[in-house]
Amino acid sequence: MTELVVLCGTARDGAERTITRMRELDPDLVVLHHDLHDLARGRVHRRYRHGELDRRTVLELAHGCVSCTIREDVLPTLAALAGTVRRVVLHLDPRLEPEAVCWALGSVLYEADGQEPVLITDLVDLRGVVTVLDPDTWLDDATGDATLPEHGLSALPDDERTVAQLAVGQVEFADVIVTTRSLGPPDTDRTAAVLDRLAPTAPRLLPARADHRLFCDGVPAASRRGVPGGVHDPLLRGTPPLEAASGVRTLLFSARRPFHPDRLHEAIDALLDGVVRARGRIWLATRPDAVLWLESAGGGMRIGHAGEWLDGADPAAWEEAGDERRALAALAWHPRWGDRAQDLVVLCHAADPDAIDAALREALLSDAEIAAGEDAWAALPDPFGWAHDEPCTDPEPVHGDPAGNEREGES
Known part of the structure; x- marks a missing residue:
């Protein structure tokens, strides 16, 4: 061939x-x-x-x-x-x-x-x-x-x-x-x-x-070989170094509670200054079923709708998810949140990873907000449409149903 x-x-x-x-x-x-x-x-x-x-x-x-x-x-x-x-x-x-x-x-x-x-x-x-x-x-x-x-x-x-x-x-x-x-x-x-x-x-x-x-002869077995990745693939490919070198360090951010949309929007600047790449799956309190994909390069970022979580999905969605995603979801299944989670990888070259981690954790719902329940979360201000770019042209928060905030492709 x-x-x-x-x-x-x-x-x-x-x-x-x-x-x-x-x-x-x-x-x-x-x-x-x-x-x-x-x-x-x-x-x-x-x-x-x-x-x-x-x-x-x-x-x-x-x-x-x-x-x-x-x-x-x-x-x-x-x-x-x-x-x-x-x-x-x-x-x-x-x-x-x-x-x-x-x-x-x-x-x-x-x-x-x-x-x-x-x-x-x-x-x-x-x-x-x-x-x-x-x-x-x-x-x-x-x-x-x-x-x-x-x-x-x-x-x-x-x-x-x-x-x-x-x-x-x-x-x-x-x-x-x-x-x-x-x-x-x-x-x-x-x-x-x-x-x-x-x-x-x-x-x-x-x-x-x-x-x-x-x-491309003799390249490692973990090489992509031209095959695009999926939203639910592992965020770290191969075995990249996790320790710092020349001020460069990789931050792995994970959490099992939703983001407050408005506070996450405020925290986004921390992912743009001094960062080469940020990418991963996020979960907003205002849209409990939606997987959002966040991806930045240099000073620009895009967040977009990338599917649905498996928790609460019908059998057809489970079948379409594939063996690897189903297995990973089952291993990390949370009794309340199911497979919902925040998972981000941030490659810093001139930023403090600890400060980024703190900014992201501050953007998560507090214990009191968690206790208020999902009806209260639905009323939170949400500046994100189903596709959102940073820097954005209209950072004003929008209240109500996030699915009707903006047409896809606007921010």
């Missing part, structure tokens, strides 16, 4: 040096790249390399968007290559996050003329993701609050993702990391300390000396 490796990163020169090294290791390698700088005009610049062949094509899309590019050209091209070559490298535009692309490869059906619809991951062996980064700029990118348009990285006018979201997402999903220069030991190099905790299973290589691990 044809092997597929996804290559990403904003370090353009480093990515090209990495591709050069990959082609040295495998002269028959196919490299497919889509440049999206002209996407707003419905144009995508495709480059196809195979041996001595280096062909550049301008694609005209009916609708200028990333999903059109994937659906109308990436999927058909990979399907055509499947079984005809040994290896393909899908070199992503620097603006793209690999998790979304890998999700499409494994979830979007491709239907060739007269053939049954198939997933690309049924035709090729998705070996994993290689991310290329520049240590001189990556940590600043991963901890800032600038948007992609402000850095000239957006091809579409409504793309308000942050550079941090891109930088963190590309590294966190990596099976192999290529750095454009050597890093020092984690106790003297803050970037190395962050990478050890953000992507603990990913080996780090230099382009010129990289070996066949560039093709």
Whole structure:
């Protein structure tokens, strides 16, 4: 079966040096790249390399968007290559996050003329993701609050993702990391300390000396290999260090009582300043059935509805949950709260984890509020809609039914 490796990163020169090294290791390698700088005009610049062949094509899309590019050209091209070559490298535009692309490869059906619809991951062996980064700029990118348009990285006018979201997402999903220069030991190099905790299973290589691990050969068993994670997956992958190094430390926050929505909103700033990444499941007192997913990168955060807790769910929901989630829920089942819990992982690089822990615990319901009961909780001010971004444009609390606070996507 044809092997597929996804290559990403904003370090353009480093990515090209990495591709050069990959082609040295495998002269028959196919490299497919889509440049999206002209996407707003419905144009995508495709480059196809195979041996001595280096062909550049301008694609005209009916609708200028990333999903059109994937659906109308990436999927058909990979399907055509499947079984005809040994290896393909899908070199992503620097603006793209690999998790979304890998999700499409494994979830979007491709239907060739007269053939049954198939997933690309049924035709090729998705070996994993290689991310290329520049240590001189990556940590600043991963901890800032600038948007992609402000850095000239957006091809579409409504793309308000942050550079941090891109930088963190590309590294966190990596099976192999290529750095454009050597890093020092984690106790003297803050970037190395962050990478050890953000992507603990990913080996780090230099382009010129990289070996066949560039093709995701021999990576650890816990590697993602292009498979997106679920909301209820373990929040710590691999075995990242929990002790501090160069001021970098990981906070594990867990609690078995709900958050007061208004106090949590006030505490959110503690998760944005001096934090590389925060992610996890939260439970608000105003919506006892809803699992909310919190995810931050640098100075930006998003909280959104991510499903329902199993406590009180019907048998069909239990069946759909899968064996691992059911087992974990049963092991941690609380006599009153069921599987409801607060579980967050916060990667700090210039923040005090103890202060963050204290701010989050202050945001939990007090004993007196717990005793007041769920009818009282339903009347609490709730500034969160079913999708909420920080910094938010309207922090005023909303009273009443949280499901009617805002339309999805507003904050």
